[in-house]
Amino acid sequence: MLKIKKNDKVEIIKGKDRGKTGKVLRIESVKDRLYVEGVNVMEKHVRQKDQSKPGGIIKKEGPIKISNVRLICPGCGKLAGVGFEVRDSGIKVRICKKCKQQV
Ligand SMILES: [Zn+2]
Numbered sequence: 001m002l003k004i005k006k007n008d009k010v011e012i013i014k015g016k017d018r019g020k021t022g023k024v025l026r027i028e029s030v031k032d033r034l035y036v037e038g039v040n041v042m043e044k045h046v047r048q049k050d051q052s053k054p055g056g057i058i059k060k061e062g063p064i065k066i067s068n069v070r071l072i073c074p075g076c077g078k079l080a081g082v083g084f085e086v087r088d089s090g091i092k093v094r095i096c097k098k099c100k101q102q103v
Contacts, residue, residue: 001092002029003082004071011079012039014068021072025061033063040064075101 011021022036040062048055073080073096081097
């Protein structure tokens, strides 16, 4: 079970984008990285191929190491340490270590 999920709001805690926040767009758990909306945006220059596809600059989010981000708890709004808890029903849930809410 991953500590960070798609559509989570996260804050970057390390590196050049430290302090920025955004929504998780995509996770590549195998490569230990994810993409956060508006963070680590890279510009890619695209050459014009034909009349219908003009060239120019495409902006695209670059990968960020999963360990460099921290979840912002939707319950308490703080940077959350994430834990896991097994509920009575036997279902494992993700919880915020600060407010103990399921996130
Ligand atoms: Zn919380």
